[in-house]
Ligand SMILES: NC(=O)c1ccc[n+]([C@@H]2O[C@H](COP(=O)([O-])OP(=O)(O)OC[C@H]3O[C@@H](n4cnc5c(N)ncnc54)[C@H](O)[C@@H]3O)[C@@H](O)[C@H]2O)c1
């Protein structure tokens with residue numbers, strides 16, 4: 001059995017869900033995978049920070065109602081969120097970055113990832129900023145320090161599309177994709193079809209843990225734009241920045257637009273897409289589209305996402321699954337940790353033997 005010490009950066013919906021999973025599943029993971037997770041540090045802008053080299057009881061972390069600065073009440077705790085100290089000094093093997101996504105410059109999450117990798121710690125993250133805006137730098141930093149930078153949850157939360165496409169569509173001639181890549185806007189469109197207003201629908205998505213800290217990123221398409229950049233760069237060999245992706249969200253759609261589409265046998269969906277063009281460039285965009293009801297993406301409802309990969313050898317390969325949600329996204333972090341566990345040299349030696 002290998003025990004991984006982990007540091008949680010940000011203690012909002014996703015990292016809390018991971019702590020809850022740890023409280024409930026360590027014994028099963030040990031039996032099935034030969035690993036256990038031990039939380040040795042947590043930091044959060046509002047709650048403060050705590051380092052506890054022997055481990056913090058995960059159940060206590062999720063069950064205690066901490067007030068602002070409340071980590072000060074824990075042994076080794078402080079009311080200040082000293083992220084740099086926690087990331088550099090905590091005895092963690094893996095840093096779990098789940099602070100808010102900054103779509104403009106990716107900070108402070110990019111710095112969090114840099115500090116972790118530079119001090120020889122693996123990083124797993126659901127934060128789209130570092131992946132969309134600094135992946136080449138962070139991957140090369142990870143390689144230089146002999147650690148991993150993993151980010152499966154940055155696109156379609158727990159639905160494993162990045163690793164799946166990289167590993168199991170290798171050689172199939174992947175040349176494009178289109179998909180529903182934002183759970184909040186898809187949920188909101190469905191609620192508006194049912195007669196609810198935009199603001200009330202967004203509020204529901206926030207309460208369910210789907211929306212970004214600033215839900216403008218969801219409804220204006222900025223979140224999908226980051227995901228299109230990530231997928232185009234990871235899977236199509238692009239070097240896109242968000243500025244390369246034309247972007248329109250759903251905020252301009254009215255109840256009348258939605259009703260008219262329904263009467264005419266269509267449904268509005270926010271679609272992110274990219275494709276390799278004849279000259280080898282990549283054309284990418286985010287826009288609401290009116291899809292006929294028999295289109296494979298038209299039936300995808302709620303916070304579910306779907307992506308259709310375009311390949312030479314298989315035609316379209318469509319994957320659908322959760323696109324947002326606290327537990328669903330925490331699962332992506334677990335899947336990244338398992339990937340790190342399974343890629344350790346001794347695991348590979350065992351497989352080869
Ligand atoms: N919730 C989802 O469905 C989902 C899905 C995929 C990806 N993500 C991404 O995962 C990340 C976390 O999402 P979440 O739903 O837990 O968000 P959240 O808003 O619930 O939690 C974020 C936490 O980070 C803390 N924080 C913000 N800035 C910080 C800083 N500088 N230092 C320390 N803590 C800081 C906040 O206080 C908050 O508790 C985001 O980047 C989000 O885009 C979320």
Ligand SMILES: N[C@@H](CCO)C(=O)O
Pocket residue numbers: 154156157181182183184185210211212218223323324325
């Ligand atoms: N706010 C995002 C979270 C997943 O990245 C969404 O609704 O899809």
